[in-house]
Amino acid sequence: MTKYIFITGGVVSSVGKGVTAAAMGRTLKERGLKVSIQKLDPYINVDPGTMSPYQHGEVFVLDDGAECDLDLGHYERFIDVSLSRDCNVTTGQIYSEVIGKERRGDYLGGTIQVIPHITNEIKRRMALVARHSGADVVLVEVGGTVGDIESQPFLEAMRQMRTDVGRENALFVHVTWLPFIGATGELKTKPTQHSVRELRSLGLSPDIIVARSDHPVSADLRQKIALFCDVTEQAVIPMVTTDVLYEVPLLLEQQRVADLILGRLGLTASRAPDWSRWQALVEEVRRPKAKVRVAMVGKYVELQDAYMSVREALKHAALALSREVEIEWVHSVDLEKGRAWEQLRGVDGIVVPGGFGSRGIEGKIAAARHARENAVPYLGLCLGMQIMCVEFARYAFGTDDANSTEFDRGTRLPVIDLMPEQRSIADLGGTMRLGLYPCQLTPGTKADEAYDLPAGAIVQERHRHRFEFNNIYREPLAAKGLVFSGQSPDGRLVEIAEVAGHPFMLGTQFHPEFLSRPNRPHPLFQAFVAAVIARREATDPNGGEAH
Ligand code: GLN
Numbered sequence: 233m234t235k236y237i238f239i240t241g242g243v244v245s246s247v248g249k250g251v252t253a254a255a256m257g258r259t260l261k262e263r264g265l266k267v268s269i270q271k272l273d274p275y276i277n278v279d280p281g282t283m284s285p286y287q288h289g290e291v292f293v294l295d296d297g298a299e300c301d302l303d304l305g306h307y308e309r310f311i312d313v314s315l316s317r318d319c320n321v322t323t324g325q326i327y328s329e330v331i332g333k334e335r336r337g338d339y340l341g342g343t344i345q346v347i348p349h350i351t352n353e354i355k356r357r358m359a360l361v362a363r364h365s366g367a368d369v370v371l372v373e374v375g376g377t378v379g380d381i382e383s384q385p386f387l388e389a390m391r392q393m394r395t396d397v398g399r400e401n402a403l404f405v406h407v408t409w410l411p412f413i414g415a416t417g418e419l420k421t422k423p424t425q426h427s428v429r430e431l432r433s434l435g436l437s438p439d440i441i442v443a444r445s446d447h448p449v450s451a452d453l454r455q456k457i458a459l460f461c462d463v464t465e466q467a468v469i470p471m472v473t474t475d476v477l478y479e480v481p482l483l484l485e486q487q488r489v490a491d492l493i494l495g496r497l498g499l500t501a502s503r504a505p506d507w508s509r510w511q512a513l514v515e516e517v518r519r520p521k522a523k524v525r526v527a528m529v530g531k532y533v534e535l536q537d538a539y540m541s542v543r544e545a546l547k548h549a550a551l552a553l554s555r556e557v558e559i560e561w562v563h564s565v566d567l568e569k570g571r572a573w574e575q576l577r578g579v580d581g582i583v584v585p586g587g588f589g590s591r592g593i594e595g596k597i598a599a600a601r602h603a604r605e606n607a608v609p610y611l612g613l614c615l616g617m618q619i620m621c622v623e624f625a626r627y628a629f630g631t632d633d634a635n636s637t638e639f640d641r642g643t644r645l646p647v648i649d650l651m652p653e654q655r656s657i658a659d660l661g662g663t664m665r666l667g668l669y670p671c672q673l674t675p676g677t678k679a680d681e682a683y684d685l686p687a688g689a690i691v692q693e694r695h696r697h698r699f700e701f702n703n704i705y706r707e708p709l710a711a712k713g714l715v716f717s718g719q720s721p722d723g724r725l726v727e728i729a730e731v732a733g734h735p736f737m738l739g740t741q742f743h744p745e746f747l748s749r750p751n752r753p754h755p756l757f758q759a760f761v762a763a764v765i766a767r768r769e770a771t772d773p774n775g776g777e778a779h
Pocket of ligand 1: 585586587588589613614615616638696697698699700
């Protein structure tokens with residue numbers, strides 16, 4: 233029998249509900265339980281793939297090609313699992329499924345309603361995760377906060393699910409926020425009380441309240457929340473903002489949350505938790521270390537959530553090399569306008585992450601040129617790899633005509649072009665080349681060396697793109713020093729390219745950042761950061777002082 237933990241939010245969003253859910257999952261996994269986790273997103277889009285990163289932050293991609301909420305990234309990094317398409321459900325998906333069935337005549341004669349048709353479909357999706365994963369515990373997080381109109385069917389489905397599986401098999405966690413009133417210097421519990429009341433009006437009562445706050449929460453306050461919200465004092469979990477994201481599972485552990493959950497759900501741990509590696513990780517993050525500076529050249533830099541996994545992957549790699557990475561957020565449009573160049577010149581490494589559309593492209597190309605000409609380590613991710621190839625072609629052919637047809641449809645030198653299988657596709661949603669595809673490494677290249685596998689091994693990496701390197705330019709560019717260090721096993725598609733004779737200038741058509749884990753950095757990120765450190769140490773004999 234699978235047990236369910238339902239996680240709702242109260243008061244305000246963006247208080248780390250996703251991280252809390254992920255960390256809670258980790259505390260259960262540490263006890264030998266099989267854990268899976270699902271996010272229910274109440275928006276009407278079928279997936280976030282068509283949303284602007286400004287709206288939504290990063291689009292996270294899973295092995296099976298699902299384009300997901302960035303919380304799925306937190307889930308995978310904290311719990312160290314590979315999730316599947318079932319794990320991110322949106323209102324858009326639920327309605328298209330139900331409407332599709334209605335058109336087929338599956339409900340012939342009936343009136344289709346939110347209850348039971350929509351709620352049944354939501355419940356079916358929850359059960360699907362349990363069935364496909366075979367998990368002992370499925371955590372189900374609903375996006376937004378209680379009281380939002382669009383989350384109501386999801387909350388109602390949770391309420392029904394509790395009855396369907398039996399109360400002893402379902403547990404509700406409510407994550408709230410305690411605002412701090414500066415004038416009186418106190419934390420307030422009233423919004424938490426109100427949001428719990430809102431939850432109760434929907435027939436749900438929390439078993440555990442995670443009270444997020446920027447300030448320490450006193451025992452009195454904890455008692456007060458327990459009293460007004462009708463939970464035990466131990467079930468009120470104060471969660472003070474931490475500067476180290478990966479500390480959250482340890483903070484939950486200190487408060488014995490997992491034991492509380494196990495007791496309440498009648499589960500037994502098959503082993504004692506071993507936090508030694510996490511503790512070491514958090515200590516290593518806190519330990520003063522020499523810093524390295526890396527520029528992230530993108531067009532959504534105002535919203536750093538847009539590059540969540542890239543940022544985390546850089547941190548993981550730096551940590552493994554006992555460094556702290558400082559990211560300079562450089563707007564590619566600024567570079568076009570002659571601004572931010574001082575910022576770019578001050579770094580020892582440049583990352584050009586993924587992206588779409590022509591805005592800021594020339595700024596990214598200029599950043600790649602700066603990296604190539606000045607031997608600055610460069611890592612190009614998807615679009616960043618395409619940019620690197622375009623820049624290299626401009627240099628090799630001695631003309632700025634080289635481009636990607638994404639930005640200049642009629643370019644004379646289409647170094648990057650639409651993939652043939654993409655030409656007949658009209659819909660934009662969910663139609664890219666998505667998810668895990670194999671890449672065969674070329675022996676003797678930087679990429680091959682970084683992965684450190686038997687020479688010429690095949691690696692599996694996650695993709696999200698429509699355009700690819702145009703094979704008619706392979707020979708002429710290879711002759712000028714562009715190395716194709718990874719390709720699809722059939723040899724048709726360039727997966728990794730690198731610039732010969734440069735300390736580290738490498739681009740991947742895939743997104744290695746999605747597979748990086750805190751304790752297991754991605755080899756390409758690690759090789760990049762190693763090159764950044766080498767440059768730092770070559771220019772500064774002290775290797776950058778600690779702090
Ligand atoms: N826009 C490019 C393409 O579709 C790159 C996509 C990306 O960076 N994810 O191929």
